[in-house]
Amino acid sequence: xxxxxxxxxxxxxxxxxxxxxxxxxxxxxxxxxxxxxxxxxxxxxxxxxxxxxxxxxxxxxxxxxxxxxxxxxxxxxxxxxxxxxxxxxxxxxxxxxxxxxxxxxxxxxxxxxxxxxxxxxxxxxxxxxxxxxxxxxxxxxxxxxxxxxxxxxxxxxxxxxxxxxxxxxxxxxxxxxxxxxxxxxxxxxxxxxxxxxxxxxxxxxxxxxxxxxxxxxxxxxxxxxxxxxxxxxxxxxxxxxxxxxxxxxxxxxxxxxxxxxxxxxxxxxxxxxxxxxxxxxxxxxxxxxxxxxxxxxxxxxxxxxxxxxxxxxxxxxxxxxxxxxxxxxxxxxxxxxxxxx
Ligand code: 2NL
Numbered sequence: 001x002x003x004x005x006x007x008x009x010x011x012x013x014x015x016x017x018x019x020x021x022x023x024x025x026x027x028x029x030x031x032x033x034x035x036x037x038x039x040x041x042x043x044x045x046x047x048x049x050x051x052x053x054x055x056x057x058x059x060x061x062x063x064x065x066x067x068x069x070x071x072x073x074x075x076x077x078x079x080x081x082x083x084x085x086x087x088x089x090x091x092x093x094x095x096x097x098x099x100x101x102x103x104x105x106x107x108x109x110x111x112x113x114x115x116x117x118x119x120x121x122x123x124x125x126x127x128x129x130x131x132x133x134x135x136x137x138x139x140x141x142x143x144x145x146x147x148x149x150x151x152x153x154x155x156x157x158x159x160x161x162x163x164x165x166x167x168x169x170x171x172x173x174x175x176x177x178x179x180x181x182x183x184x185x186x187x188x189x190x191x192x193x194x195x196x197x198x199x200x201x202x203x204x205x206x207x208x209x210x211x212x213x214x215x216x217x218x219x220x221x222x223x224x225x226x227x228x229x230x231x232x233x234x235x236x237x238x239x240x241x242x243x244x245x246x247x248x249x250x251x252x253x254x255x256x257x258x259x260x261x262x263x264x265x266x267x268x269x270x271x272x273x274x275x276x277x278x279x280x281x282x283x284x285x286x287x288x289x290x291x292x293x294x295x296x297x298x299x300x301x302x303x304x305x306x307x308x309x310x311x312x313x314x315x316x317x318x319x320x321x322x323x324x325x326x327x328x329x330x331x332x333x334x335x336x337x338x339x340x341x
Pocket of ligand 1: 310
């Protein structure tokens with residue numbers, strides 16, 4: 001804090017000015033106000049100094065008067081610059097621990113992943129293991145070992161994504177079952193979930209990428225009754241305890257006999273409604289007894305072993321279960337859709 005000397009000299013006025021400028025340079029907005037009052041106020045130091053002019057030697061008065069004016073102007077200018085240019089120093093932020101913490105929004109498991117998990121759980125309870133395999137496959141595992149003849153329409157370039165002559169994006173997960181049978185001897189009970197690819201034009205029910213779950217059981221004395229029991233258990237677990245199944249004859253190159261599998265319409269419980277087109281039944285998958293030619297390819301004794309196999313589209317059963325009417329919703333990552341599951 002600067003005090004006035006007893007006598008007024010150009011040096012003491014100069015010292016007063018410098019003290020004021022130093023204080024302004026170190027001050028924040030609030031302190032600048034105090035400095036202004038203390039130096040320039042009505043009872044401020046400059047006024048007090050001016051009052052002492054009368055006691056000064058008359059010869060010195062003009063120089064002292066000029067020095068006091070210069071000091072006033074310099075201090076005013078410094079204060080003006082401090083209030084306009086210099087950013088007001090902020091107070092240290094106070095921590096308010098009464099405000100609730102910031103939460104991260106939780107994600108949800110994708111509906112297709114949930115569907116695969118549900119199907120897996122049901123078949124694991126029935127004694128099946130879960131098997132996986134590559135999505136880029138050899139023609140052999142996708143077609144030849146499955147007894148699909150060379151002229152079959154599925155082998156056309158228009159129905160399969162070929163990468164090279166004999167390399168393709170798998171169009172079904174039967175490839176995983178062939179690979180498993182190549183490596184292991186019966187008994188085998190596996191399900192193979194995974195992505196599959198077909199160059200379909202995308203619409204409400206078709207996609208170039210979809211998911212499949214195939215199942216396979218091979219042992220001595222496996223019969224169609226075992227197939228029907230397992231698929232009935234699956235249908236009850238997935239759609240509800242009052243759901244029944246039925247087999248209709250069909251054809252696949254890799255099964256003989258082959259069937260289409262229907263479940264009781266879970267909307268009307270079989271009485272007939274628009275969803276099941278008044279039939280009371282809804283088709284959910286294909287299945288059958290493994291063709292002996294497939295066993296030949298993997299080196300199993302077709303006289304000793306029999307097996308059943310089935311394949312279902314994950315998107316299809318997820319859409320049925322949740323009443324979803326467009327397959328594209330699964331891939332659009334629209335949170336308004338995803339948050340509903
Ligand atoms: C369908 C029909 C099916 C199979 C897949 C299979 C696999 C092996 C041997 C014999 Cl290794 N069969 N898989 C059998 C019948 C039907 O899928 O409509 N899928 C969506």
